[in-house]
Amino acid sequence: MLQGIFQTLKHRFGQKLRANRNAFGRKSLKFLLSKLEHMTLRLSILPRQKSDHSLERRIERHYHDLQLNASDYYGNLLATLKHSTEQQLHSLLRLLLPWLGKVQTKRGQPLPVEVHGFGSFGSPFYMLSTNTLVVPLSLLGPPLYSPGQSELLSYSSLGFILGHELSHGFTPDAVRIDSRGRAQIGIGLEVLRNRRFRDEATCLRFRFGAEQLEEKFADANGLDLAYSAYFDAAEGDRRWDENSIEPGQTSTLRQQHFFLNFAQFFCSDEDSSQDNDDHGTDRRRVNDAVANFEPFQQAFNCSKSWFEKRYRQRTQCRLY
Numbered sequence: 483m484l485q486g487i488f489q490t491l492k493h494r495f496g497q498k499l500r501a502n503r504n505a506f507g508r509k510s511l512k513f514l515l516s517k518l519e520h521m522t523l524r525l526s527i528l529p530r531q532k533s534d535h536s537l538e539r540r541i542e543r544h545y546h547d548l549q550l551n552a553s554d555y556y557g558n559l560l561a562t563l564k565h566s567t568e569q570q571l572h573s574l575l576r577l578l579l580p581w582l583g584k585v586q587t588k589r590g591q592p593l594p595v596e597v598h599g600f601g602s603f604g605s606p607f608y609m610l611s612t613n614t615l616v617v618p619l620s621l622l623g624p625p626l627y628s629p630g631q632s633e634l635l636s637y638s639s640l641g642f643i644l645g646h647e648l649s650h651g652f653t654p655d656a657v658r659i660d661s662r663g664r665a666q667i668g669i670g671l672e673v674l675r676n677r678r679f680r681d682e683a684t685c686l687r688f689r690f691g692a693e694q695l696e697e698k699f700a701d702a703n704g705l706d707l708a709y710s711a712y713f714d715a716a717e718g719d720r721r722w723d724e725n726s727i728e729p730g731q732t733s734t735l736r737q738q739h740f741f742l743n744f745a746q747f748f749c750s751d752e753d754s755s756q757d758n759d760d761h762g763t764d765r766r767r768v769n770d771a772v773a774n775f776e777p778f779q780q781a782f783n784c785s786k787s788w789f790e791k792r793y794r795q796r797t798q799c800r801l802y
């Protein structure tokens with residue numbers, strides 16, 4: 483199911499790239515499309531193995547040098563951070579020194595994960611070095627997923643999350659790296675110099691600050707992709723799963739349902755004032771993603787202010 487959603491999102495983003503609002507040159511466009519085409523989705527951060535036994539052996543080998551002590555919490559923390567940092571350094575080296583590109587992470591190897599504080603990864607992430615989107619299996623449970631749930635629910639939650647991560651491959655920083663994790667200075671500069679791309683990046687920077695640019699782009703683009711993947715798919719393409727719709731439910735209600743379930747993802751009992759540097763608070767994330775998003779305005783019949791109608795049409799900043 484996740485792979486299916488991922489393919490639909492890729493398809494939608496491919497259509498968007500091909501529409502080429504930015505008027506990218508042939509080389510830039512080919513580069514972006516190739517990166518999209520080669521992006522893969524991997525379930526679970528564990529190596530793919532045939533048997534539990536060999537998986538266990540692999541993990542043992544991976545952590546071979548790591549010495550942990552049952553009674554030394556802080557010592558263990560330091561030791562594991564050191565272990566992760568070394569992995570990270572290794573993948574960073576590969577990014578900076580593209581001729582080492584051949585030292586690719588083999589498919590079966592454990593993935594180097596980035597360390598945010600002391601957390602382990604409970605949410606999906608995009609790996610620039612392998613152009614891979616990694617989804618931990620722990621994600622596939624309520625409230626995001628229950629077996630047999632309607633496509634509307636899947637697209638508005640999981641679809642958004644995958645769309646968000648996919649977008650991370652196309653941020654101003656990420657367009658310098660190709661689909662095999664190698665730096666491509668020339669083509670990266672060509673994309674970055676594109677006038678519309680530059681203007682839109684400035685728009686994002688102006689609205690959210692340089693620190694949040696990438697995340698805000700990923701949120702807005704991810705929502706757009708998930709929404710259009712679900713609603714705009716060609717007629718006949720989409721089999722409306724009727725069990726998700728109350729009898730007589732109009733498409734407006736369906737749209738509202740989509741946005742409400744999207745917002746629900748951010749619902750938590752955590753203190754919303756606890757700001758996250760990159761993403762902003764959850765409340766802001768929801769509002770920033772839907773603000774000026776036309777389908778949202780339609781769904782909830784948002785009226786434009788007198789000023790907006792008269793002087794300017796506010797739009798979202800869109801890199802593509």
Ligand SMILES: [Zn+2]
Nearest residue numbers: 646650697700
């Ligand atoms: Zn993100």
